Amino acid sequence: MAIGPRMPWEQVHQRNCIDSSLPALWLHQGDQNRSHRRHQLMPPNVSMPPSSEAETKILEEMAEDSETTSLSVADEIGFTGVHHVAVLCENLERSLDFYIGVLGLQVNHDRPADKLPYRGSWLWVGEGMIHLMELPNPDPKTGRPEHGGRDRHACISISDITPLQEALDKAGIPYTMSKSGRPALFTRDPDANTWEFVQLP
Incomplete structure (x- = not known):
């Protein structure tokens, strides 16, 4: 899986130092079948970005699981209209x-x-x-x-x-x-x- 360029880690680390309440933000782009960028939020206590493609893939799969869960929850709730x-x-x-x-x-x-x-x-x-x-x-x-x-x-x-x-x-x-x-x-x-x-x- 080809991973696009990430935000330089120095910028992410600098942002965390400025405001530790903000999660570090780093961007990556999925494979060519995706037409949009995903924004992954890392908790403030993470001091280093993923060091390998395997770690990056795990984070990407977590984001996909989150989207799938949202869809299945909507199906389980069964929205029927505005009361x-x-x-x-x-x-x-x-x-x-x-x-x-x-x-x-x-x-x-x-x-x-x-x-x-x-x-x-x-x-x-x-x-x-x-x-x-x-x-x-x-x-x-x-x-x-x-x-x-x-x-x-x-x-x-x-x-x-x-x-x-x-x-x-x-x-x-x-x-x-x-x-x-x-x-x-x-x-x-x-x-x-x-x-x-x-x-x-």
């Missing part, structure tokens, strides 16, 4: 006017709203939910990007974007279309929480 998105609101009734009155979402009455020490509501979005929570919001309402696609947001898939545009226009709620040209738009709820709605086949 709900929690949204902070200042006034629950005002938020419900938007989510129910404008968007037409339905309340999930199987999720009791009196089990938590704050007011809230659970709304169905397909098989997932939005959880409105009447709690102080640390995020500012002003100074946010005009286009919601440049702000943090959650995305909801829909089958037809036209009725949504009509509902937002009727309510006087501003929105911007996706800059990518997709049938998608971005809008904000009364608390400046950003939502993307994308039309999918």
